[in-house]
Amino acid sequence: MTTFRCRVAEWRSSSLRRVTSWVPQWFPKTAVVSGPQEAAMAFPHLQQPSFLLASLKADSINKPFAQRCQDLVKVIEDFPAKELHAIFPWLVESIFGSLDGVLVGWNLRYLQGRMSPVEYSIAMEFLDPGGPMMKLVYKLQAEDYKFDFPVSYLPGPVKASIQERVLPDSPLYHNKVQFPPMGGLGLNLALNPFEYYMFFFALSLITQKPLPGALHIRTSDCAYFTLVDRYLSWFLPTEGSVLPPLSSSPGGPSPSPAPRTPAMPFASYGLHHTSLLKRHISHQTSVNADPASHEIWRSETLLQVFVEMWLHHYSLEMYQKMQSPHAKESFTPTEEHVLVVRLLLKHLHAFSNSLKPEQVSPSAHSHATSPLEEFKRAAVPRFVQQKLYLFLQHCFGHWPLDASFRAVLEMWLSYLQPWRYAPEKQAQTSDCQPRCVSERWAPFVQENLLMYTKLFVGFLSRALRTDLVSPKNALMVFRVAKVFAQPNLAEMIQKGEQLFLEPELVIPHRQHRLFTAPPFTGSFLSSWPPAVTDTSFKVKSHVYSLEGQDCKYTPMFGPEVRTLVLRLAQLITQAKQTAKSISDQCGESTPGRPFLSWLGFCSTDANGCYPANDLDEMGQDSVRKTDEYLEKALEYLCQVFRLSEAQLAQLTLALGTTRDENGKKQLPDCIVGEDGLILTPLGRYQIINGLRRFDIEYQGDLELQPIRSFEIASLVRVLFQLSSAINRRFAGRMAALCSRADFLGSFCRYHLMEPGLTGRHLLSPVARGSTASRARGPRLSLRFLGSYRTLLSLLLAFFVASLFCIGPLACALLLVLGYLLYAVAMTLLTERSKLHQL
Numbered sequence: 001m002t003t004f005r006c007r008v009a010e011w012r013s014s015s016l017r018r019v020t021s022w023v024p025q026w027f028p029k030t031a032v033v034s035g036p037q038e039a040a041m042a043f044p045h046l047q048q049p050s051f052l053l054a055s056l057k058a059d060s061i062n063k064p065f066a067q068r069c070q071d072l073v074k075v076i077e078d079f080p081a082k083e084l085h086a087i088f089p090w091l092v093e094s095i096f097g098s099l100d101g102v103l104v105g106w107n108l109r110y111l112q113g114r115m116s117p118v119e120y121s122i123a124m125e126f127l128d129p130g131g132p133m134m135k136l137v138y139k140l141q142a143e144d145y146k147f148d149f150p151v152s153y154l155p156g157p158v159k160a161s162i163q164e165r166v167l168p169d170s171p172l173y174h175n176k177v178q179f180p181p182m183g184g185l186g187l188n189l190a191l192n193p194f195e196y197y198m199f200f201f202a203l204s205l206i207t208q209k210p211l212p213g214a215l216h217i218r219t220s221d222c223a224y225f226t227l228v229d230r231y232l233s234w235f236l237p238t239e240g241s242v243l244p245p246l247s248s249s250p251g252g253p254s255p256s257p258a259p260r261t262p263a264m265p266f267a268s269y270g271l272h273h274t275s276l277l278k279r280h281i282s283h284q285t286s287v288n289a290d291p292a293s294h295e296i297w298r299s300e301t302l303l304q305v306f307v308e309m310w311l312h313h314y315s316l317e318m319y320q321k322m323q324s325p326h327a328k329e330s331f332t333p334t335e336e337h338v339l340v341v342r343l344l345l346k347h348l349h350a351f352s353n354s355l356k357p358e359q360v361s362p363s364a365h366s367h368a369t370s371p372l373e374e375f376k377r378a379a380v381p382r383f384v385q386q387k388l389y390l391f392l393q394h395c396f397g398h399w400p401l402d403a404s405f406r407a408v409l410e411m412w413l414s415y416l417q418p419w420r421y422a423p424e425k426q427a428q429t430s431d432c433q434p435r436c437v438s439e440r441w442a443p444f445v446q447e448n449l450l451m452y453t454k455l456f457v458g459f460l461s462r463a464l465r466t467d468l469v470s471p472k473n474a475l476m477v478f479r480v481a482k483v484f485a486q487p488n489l490a491e492m493i494q495k496g497e498q499l500f501l502e503p504e505l506v507i508p509h510r511q512h513r514l515f516t517a518p519p520f521t522g523s524f525l526s527s528w529p530p531a532v533t534d535t536s537f538k539v540k541s542h543v544y545s546l547e548g549q550d551c552k553y554t555p556m557f558g559p560e561v562r563t564l565v566l567r568l569a570q571l572i573t574q575a576k577q578t579a580k581s582i583s584d585q586c587g588e589s590t591p592g593r594p595f596l597s598w599l600g601f602c603s604t605d606a607n608g609c610y611p612a613n614d615l616d617e618m619g620q621d622s623v624r625k626t627d628e629y630l631e632k633a634l635e636y637l638c639q640v641f642r643l644s645e646a647q648l649a650q651l652t653l654a655l656g657t658t659r660d661e662n663g664k665k666q667l668p669d670c671i672v673g674e675d676g677l678i679l680t681p682l683g684r685y686q687i688i689n690g691l692r693r694f695d696i697e698y699q700g701d702l703e704l705q706p707i708r709s710f711e712i713a714s715l716v717r718v719l720f721q722l723s724s725a726i727n728r729r730f731a732g733r734m735a736a737l738c739s740r741a742d743f744l745g746s747f748c749r750y751h752l753m754e755p756g757l758t759g760r761h762l763l764s765p766v767a768r769g770s771t772a773s774r775a776r777g778p779r780l781s782l783r784f785l786g787s788y789r790t791l792l793s794l795l796l797a798f799f800v801a802s803l804f805c806i807g808p809l810a811c812a813l814l815l816v817l818g819y820l821l822y823a824v825a826m827t828l829l830t831e832r833s834k835l836h837q838l
Contacts (some may be wrong), residue, residue, distance in 0.1 A: 050086040052079065060094060069122050076136045081143045088140060089147055092197055095127070096204040099153040104208060108224040109336065110217055123223055129234035130243075133197075138245040140193040147196040148178065151187040153203065155308065156330050157315035162187060170312075170383075172304040195301055201227075202309035205340055219339045228340055232347040235302045236379075238354040238423075241372055242299055296371040303348075303383055310341050311387040314394050316548060333395065335407045341391070342411035348384060349414075349421035352376050381447060388415065389450060389546050396458035401465055403472035412455060413483050418444055436487040445489070446496040446539050450546050453493060453556035456484065460564045467688060468575035469582070471622045474629040477572070481636035490557075490640045497555050499536045500543055557641070565641050569648055571685065572634045579626045668692040702754065703781060716786035727779040734778040743827070750827045752778035 052075070059068055072091070076084065097105035106123055113120040127133050151162050161168045162177055172195075178188040191199060205224065219225050235242060313331040355376050395408045414420075419441055445452065459480055466473045484490060543553060554560055637643065668683035669692075679687070686692040698705050703720065707713045727734070737748040754776060784790055794815075801811035 050083070052083050053087045053090060056087055057090070065119055066122055069126050072126070073132045076132050076139070081139050081145070084136060085140060085143070085145050088136065088145075088193065089196075091133075091136075092200045095133075096200040097208050099150065099200075099203060099207055101207045101209050105204070106223075107208075108227065109205070109208060109222055111223040112217065112221045113223075114221070120223055124226065127227055129230055134245070137193045137197050141245075145193060146190040147193065148188040149191050149196060149199055151177070151189060153207070154189075155313045157312060158308065170304055170308055172301070172308055194298060195305065198302060198305040199309070201231075202305050205310065205337060210334070210336075219336045225340060225343065228343055229347070231302060232344065232351075235299045236347060236351045238350050241370075242296065245298075296375060299372070299375060303379060306344055307383050307387055310337065310344070311384070311391045314387075314390040316386075316390065316546075332398070333391075335404050338395070338407040338411050341388075342407070342414050345384070345388070345411065345415050346421060348380055349418040352380055353418060353422040385448065385451075385542075386546055392451075392455055393458070396455060396462065401462065403470075405462070406472065406476055409459075409476050409479065412451075413479060416448075416452060416483060434482070434486050437489045437492065439488070442492050442495070443535075443538075445492040446499060446535060447542050449493070449496045449500060449539055450543060452484075453497065454547075454554075456480070456556055457554060457561055457564070460561070460568060463568055464564070464571065464685070465688065468571055468630065469578050469626065471626045471629070474575070474626045474633070477568075478629040478633040478636075481633040481640070485636035485639045494557050496539055497557065499539045500553065501555070502536050562641060565637060566643070566647070569634060569637060569643060572630050572637075573648065574686070576627055576630045579623055579630070582623065667694060701776070703779075703783065708787075710788050711783075711786050712788070712791075716783060719782040719786050723780050723782045731777070731779075734780070738778040746831050747823065747827045748778070750823065750830055752780060 056071070056075070059071060063071070075087075093103065093105065095105050096108070097103045108123065108127075111120055111123060125131055151159055153159075154162070158168050158170075158173065162173070167174070173189065176189045176191065178190045180186060180188070237243075313333075355373060392408070392412055395405075399405050399408055419437060463473075463477050463480075468474055468477065484493075543551065547553075634648075638648075667677075668686045669680045670677040670683045671680060672678070683692070703723075707716050734748070734752055738745060738752055740748075797815060798808060798811050801807075801814070806814070
């Protein structure tokens with residue numbers, strides 16, 4: 001570090017000498033600079049090629065990570081904001097990676113403490129909310145520097161809106177759009193240092209491509225996830241107020257950013273965005289006594305950046321277009337993305353619920369309310385609700401039908417239960433019954449009605465298409481049913497639907513705000529209508545704002561959804577029966593069956609198992625858990641929708657889940673067509689859920705069937721080539737022998753002819769017609785010598801013979817003689833059975 005500072009000092013002195021020697025004769029003597037500070041002020045263009053930036057770039061290649069961070073800490077402490085301004089964009093990009101995903105930066109999404117403890121601790125200390133990087137941000141913030149951020153890397157709806165000269169709804173973009181000069185490329189946002197830092201931090205979750213071996217990394221253990229949690233706890237505190245920024249100079253804390261001069265020629269961007277604080281200062285001078293109220297802008301900015309970058313990837317118009325089956329997905333979130341959003345939602349609930357009881361009541365909306373308290377009240381409904389709803393709708397409709405949907409499901413359920421994150425949580429009763437949802441949450445349920453009802457219908461459609469015998473899918477159905485079965489929650493939802501269905505005045509369409517002066521001044525809160533006391537109007541406004549004025553609402557407790565619930569109940573009952581049958585089937589097998597099957601002594605038919613689930617991979621304990629999940633899920637659904645036992649019994653019988661009298665499993669439900677059996681929709685459901693199946697057999701040439709696990713692949717291929725050569729050489733003689741009517745002909749037919757195709761099960765008339773034309777002549781097959789079973793049997797025979805002092809040649813002769821006797825007996829039995837059939 002000393003060498004580095006010496007190089008910087010030498011560069012300063014050399015630059016000063018060049019400046020003083022270059023001064024022209026006509027320049028006044030009093031204007032000659034006498035130090036590096038004056039030189040920088042007199043000739044700002046000389047600072048463009050920053051030596052500090054070049055040195056840091058060189059050190060980033062040559063020095064280890066720990067040493068680079070130590071140097072950065074010294075640079076941030078020792079250099080003025082004027083020189084730090086030049087390195088800030090490079091430093092942010094080197095930490096979080098480039099916006100195009102080419103540069104990975106510090107790779108915070110995959111940096112774990114247990115894998116790289118030294119690098120992890122250094123990075124977390126450097127990027128901590130009270131660490132050196134934030135000191136740099138506040139140091140630049142005090143000088144009101146601005147940094148350009150390309151609009152092309154913003155989420156799709158925001159980028160499209162700005163490019164079409166339509167002002168985005170979020171105040172985050174107001175008074176920030178910079179149009180390019182003549183000949184320039186692209187639109188930019190002029191951001192202050194805090195905004196610029198948070199934009200890069202939030203977008204790095206999306207822009208950075210996953211590493212090849214990142215599938216086995218737990219998101220909650222990574223540095224990025226931990227940093228998100230620390231930033232939320234620091235800037236959205238559940239206790240106390242927002243901490244002021246740490247001062248980088250002995251003069252005191254850095255001031256809040258001042259409104260900058262508008263750079264856009266449109267009137268809408270001429271109105272600067274004022275924070276929540278400004279509204280209160282204009283009405284209540286006593287608020288100035290609270291120092292924390294001056295720092296509310298950081299909390300606003302953090303929340304808006306996180307919501308915009310992580311959730312605002314779908315607009316209402318885009319969502320309506322995505323309902324078309326031919327629409328292409330514009331943005332696909334990852335499981336890691338969803339887990340981080342869930343962390344945000346959980347903290348926002350805790351943040352909003354940290355209001356004191358006297359501050360939650362409507363009478364508390366007075367001028368004396370502090371900015372932080374009003375921000376807590378407005379955070380979820382005014383920043384998160386609409387964008388989260390569209391985000392969840394897309395996930396429910398486009399996420400793969402696999403176990404990874406659990407992340408989306410838990411994010412949804414976390415949002416639906418704000419009472420879980422309230423400080424006055426009550427303990428469960430002694431009989432383990434779920435606690436009753438308090439009436440104080442009725443406004444939240446009503447103002448988030450679609451989150452409960454529309455998304456529940458979306459989950460039903462997914463559950464009806466998944467394999468409920470799978471423990472992971474059964475667990476998801478159980479989780480949803482358990483949440484909605486909480487006492488008093490279903491009644492609240494039903495009350496909200498009744499309020500929405502009440503006749504009411506039509507609520508006008510939500511209009512886009514074009515680039516004209518918006519009808520509000522001051523805080524973002526002014527852009528929202530005043531508090532409405534009419535509960536019915538609140539519910540209608542919520543539904544229309546999320547779905548549009550012409551939406552068609554399907555009541556959750558109406559006949560259509562009830563029919564879907566009954567179908568789900570049927571499938572749950574069927575899945576329980578299937579899980580029980582699989583458990584019984586697995587219990588019949590002995591512990592040594594896999595080994596014996598490998599040797600070939602047991603049946604290796606893969607059709608004997610249900611392939612549509614993962615029960616066989618997880619054991620008997622998994623079967624038990626699946627049965628418990630499905631049993632409790634069915635019980636909870638019956639509670640929520642008031643289903644009776646008689647209804648369930650009738651529907652179960654209607655689907656024909658019972659077995660035949662002889663105990664054999666029925667085929668899937670199907671009808672007979674011209675080309676064979678055709679599955680009905682019920683049959684498809686039965687196959688998807690593993691309830692029924694077809695018995696599939698190999699119908700082709702037995703010599704050409706795939707090599708099995710109990711065969712030696714190389715030996716099978718060699719024996720096939722040998723038998724093919726023999727068959728080509730002696731085809732005529734074998735045909736003549738098999739055509740004889742005496743015992744020799746029968747003996748040759750038993751060994752050289754395939755079993756009759758009439759004895760094999762053909763499931764399609766098309767297959768029957770095609771196999772009739774594939775009659776094969778006599779041929780020799782040596783494939784049986786390539787199986788482990790045959791070779792092990794021969795080895796055991798020779799070993800036993802050696803115990804009785806029988807040599808290999810004599811043992812081989814005895815085996816051949818024994819087989820001849822067996823073949824003669826089988827030939828006689830086969831001929832006798834044919835005579836009886838005639």
